[in-house]
Amino acid sequence: MKSHYQILIIGGGTGGIMTAAQLLNKDKNLEIGIIEPAQTHYYQPAWTLVGAGTYDYKKTAKPMAEVMPKGVDWIKDYATGFDADKNTVTTKTNGNVTYDYLVVAPGLVMEPSMIEGLPEALEKGIACSNYTNPEHTWETIKNFKGGNALFTQPTTPIKCGGAPQKIAYLAADYFRKNGLKDKTNVIFATPGSVIFGVKPVKDTLMKVIDRYGIHFKPFYAPYKIDVEKKIAHFNHTAPEENRCIINEGNELGEKMLGDADIQIPFDILHIAPPQAAPKFVRESNLVNAAGWLDVDHHSLQHNKYKNIFGLGDVAALPTAKTGAAIRKQVPVVVENILLLKNHKDNLNKSYNGYSSCPLVTGYGKMVLAEFDYQNNFTPDPKLKQMLVFNSAKEHWRLWMLKKYMLPNLYWNKMLKGKNV
């Protein structure tokens, strides 16, 4: 193990591995180190399907050793801090590692304690989450006998912002197919104002919500889970729009004790925990006021330290945190590092916020939201080759893409640094 690398990468997840692989494809002589403590690499996008009992969890995991690109040094350790003025990263057991260029890609962490009672609810299995244990979500859905099935998400940024609603649609479809529809209230409560920010996708999703009879509750910010009573407590983020819930209250057993406390009893609860940048990043001088890695939105270069780049979930980018976004971020980071290395400073600033969210709307159905920083709908022209001419509408071919093609592309192309 060396103590200095031309390019040091923190994190061997989607962003870190793809960046290393693409760099080496451009120049196999680069000296690259990846700091990564985990022994297993996960394909997280399939966890939605695992939670709905239609994908094997084991297939979402591969040994880290298998995905590490040949030619990089895998530093099996935790990064613990930065001294960016000295081009240094500190680690838990391997001391200091220095670099010419640093790529920060350690993803994000779950912070369930930001909602009172949530750590206990997850621990005791009162709440389930595809973000922490998708197999448990499936157990929960499978064993549900009727009542309130509540799906919600926090006010913090989360990875794959669509995931909390995807599992609501899949569960609603499962309950319908298994004769539970009449005994069940599926509720989707979100702090957001709309179901999805991209107009044509939103229009389709509102129809999906109608089809399943889902109780859609915008402006609901969860702040407490009462584990004993199985009640979720919400603040209303737009109190003046509160009145519309009163009529529904009876059917769901919902209670409104002022804007600051709306209570919904649940029989099952699926929740995306609050999420944040890892502590060692949050506590460094590399973050913005909200605690995310402070990079330029288009070049992904750190706003203060020009030899540092950041991408993926940790980055302060005003777009959805997804692997699909990373696919478009990596080539920009790679090109910019190589430009700087060759003493050129006309950086590639082309990242336009592209992200995508495969909104599974039922077993065999999917809508593909692709969009940019302005929430413009930007479908990939290649979809036409798959005979999908309007990806804002539900399509079984998109489901096939999600379940079969994307995992295959991920393991065999994206992680190998190939263009897809």
Ligand SMILES: Cc1cc2nc3c(=O)[nH]c(=O)nc-3n(C[C@H](O)[C@H](O)[C@H](O)COP(=O)(O)OP(=O)(O)OC[C@H]3O[C@@H](n4cnc5c(N)ncnc54)[C@H](O)[C@@H]3O)c2cc1C
């Ligand atoms: C339920 C769910 C559904 C999703 N659905 C989709 C989807 O449909 N489509 C899509 O594109 N994306 C989806 N995503 C999001 C996608 O998986 C993430 O956006 C992506 O994996 C982020 O990549 P990353 O490299 O930033 O972080 P990660 O892939 O999470 O990797 C971070 C790595 O950093 C390592 N690390 C952490 N701390 C340290 C440290 N101190 N030192 C060194 N290394 C460290 C970790 O061990 C990890 O290996 C989903 C995610 C979830 C949870």
